[in-house]
Amino acid sequence: MTHYSTLNVHTDAGIQTILLNRPEKRNALTPQLIDDLTQALEAAASNHHCRVIILTGAGSSFCAGLDLEHLRAMSQSPHGDPRFVGECQADAENVAVLLRSVYSCPKPTIAAVNGPAIAGGMGIATLCDFTLAVPEAKFGYTEVRIGFVPAIVAAFLRIQIGDKRSRDLLLTGRLLGAAEAESLGLVTRIVPEPDLMREARALAQRLLRNSPCAMEATKRLLNRFSDRSLPDDVETAILANVQARSTEDFKEGVSAFLDKRDAHWPSAEPVKNTVGNG
Numbered sequence: 269m270t271h272y273s274t275l276n277v278h279t280d281a282g283i284q285t286i287l288l289n290r291p292e293k294r295n296a297l298t299p300q301l302i303d304d305l306t307q308a309l310e311a312a313a314s315n316h317h318c319r320v321i322i323l324t325g326a327g328s329s330f331c332a333g334l335d336l337e338h339l340r341a342m343s344q345s346p347h348g349d350p351r352f353v354g355e356c357q358a359d360a361e362n363v364a365v366l367l368r369s370v371y372s373c374p375k376p377t378i379a380a381v382n383g384p385a386i387a388g389g390m391g392i393a394t395l396c397d398f399t400l401a402v403p404e405a406k407f408g409y410t411e412v413r414i415g416f417v418p419a420i421v422a423a424f425l426r427i428q429i430g431d432k433r434s435r436d437l438l439l440t441g442r443l444l445g446a447a448e449a450e451s452l453g454l455v456t457r458i459v460p461e462p463d464l465m466r467e468a469r470a471l472a473q474r475l476l477r478n479s480p481c482a483m484e485a486t487k488r489l490l491n492r493f494s495d496r497s498l499p500d501d502v503e504t505a506i507l508a509n510v511q512a513r514s515t516e517d518f519k520e521g522v523s524a525f526l527d528k529r530d531a532h533w534p535s536a537e538p539v540k541n542t543v544g545n546g
Contacts, residue, residue: 270307270308270311271330272304272307272308273300273538274288274298274300274301274304274305275287275288275292275303275305275308276289276326277305277308279315279317279318281476282317282318282319282320282472282476283318283319283320283321283469283472283473283476284312284318284320284321284322285321285324285382286305286308286309286312286321286322286323286324287321287324287325287326288301288305288323288324288325288326288328288330288331289326291325291326291327291328291339292327292330292342293330293332293335294327294328294329294331294332294383294384295325295327295329295330295332295389295455296327296332296333296334296336296389297331297333297334297335297336297363298335298338298358299362299390300311300365301335302344302362302363303307303362303505303532305366305392305538306362306365306366306369306427307369307446309321309366309369309370309373309459310369310499312328312373312374312375313373313374316395318375319375319376319475319476319480320376320377320378320472320475320476321373321375321376321377321378321381322378322379322468322469322472323370323378323379323380323392323396323449323463323466324379324380324382324464324468325381325382325429326367327383328382328383329382329383329384329385330379330382330383330384330385330392330393330405331385331386331388331389331390331392331393332383332387332389333335333383333387333388333389333390333410334363334387334388335482336522337526338434339513339522340471340523340526341458342355342356342359342513343508343513343522343523344520345520346464348522352508352514353514356510356513356514357448357506357510359513359520360419360420360504360506360509360510363388363420363509364394364420364502364506366423367388367392367420367421368481368502370392370395370396371395371424371491372491373487374484374487374488375480375483375484375487376397376398376472376475376483376487377396377398378397378398378400378471378472379392379393379394379396379398379399379400379401380400380465380468381393381399381400381402381405381446381455382402382403382461382464383402383405383406384404384405384406384407384493385401385407386406386407386408386410386443387408387409387410387411387418387421388420388421390407390408390409391420391421391424392459393407393461394407394428394449394455395424397487398456398457398471399449399454399455399456399459400456400457400458400459400461400464400467400471401446401449401455401457401459401473402458402460402461402464403458403460403461404461405445405446405449405455406443406444406445406446407443407444407445407446407449407454407455408437408441408442408443408444409421409422409425409437409438409441410441410443411438411441411481412438412439412440412441412524413441413519413521414521414522414524414531415512415515415517415519415520415522415531415533415546416509416512416513416521416522416526417509417512418438419504419505419506419508419509419510419512420502420505420506421476422434422438422464422505422506423498423501423502423505424498425437425438425474426526427494427498428453428517429453429454430456431453433452441508446458451453451458452528453527459460461521461533481531514533516534516535517531517534517535519531520532520533520534521533
């Protein structure tokens with residue numbers, strides 16, 4: 269079994285549990301965690317001892333999205349520097365690969381959402397085949413609140429809930445409770461916190477009774493339906509992600525969030541009072 273510095277991975281009776289293990293940072297996604305989780309999913313896909321995958325988070329959060337300390341450090345680089353552009357491109361591509369790995373995994377995946385799942389963390393949680401969440405869980409694509417663009421997750425979200433609802437979540441950046449996420453079809457079922465892992469394992473046990481071949485073929489069929497447009501959409505999203513990282517609004521938004529102050533957007537013009545004629 270491969271050792272991962274940011275994950276705990278355990279396989280028991282055909283069920284592999286992958287625990288995001290940066291609780292002191294709310295399991296925020298660093299390049300190392302993104303790489304570890306992508307590798308763990310790819311290894312699980314080819315491991316005949318693993319037939320169902322459960323993803324969950326250590327501590328009180330599922331995943332807080334991209335690590336903003338890492339993003340701020342990147343944003344301090346000169347934006348015209350080819351190394352900065354290359355690093356942004358690699359970062360965006362790695363996020364896209366991770367989300368595709370979750371979405372296209374040939375084996376059934378269950379997210380046991382034990383707390384907030386924000387931005388990319390919401391993507392990981394809701395792109396699993398099944399999403400169980402505690403009543404206190406919060407979800408949200410909050411990128412616009414820090415001057416970022418929720419580009420890559422948008423490519424998947426439109427498939428899940430349609431254009432109009434996607435615009436609501438992505439443009440407002442608002443937080444959803446577990447009940448609203450369930451009503452939108454992003455959460456499969458709400459489970460009391462003490463029962464979360466037990467219920468996740470019970471669901472996994474039910475899936476183990478099914479034909480592995482038939483479930484994989486079903487997932488492959490569903491993925492082919494979405495693959496008619498998804499690869500092009502993701503490529504477009506990667507470009508938008510990279511471009512967003514070079515804006516002054518992004519630099520200001522990340523700094524403001526980490527400094528716990530209101531952002532002052534460089535792109536915002538002063539609001540003028542106008543009087544309409546009717």
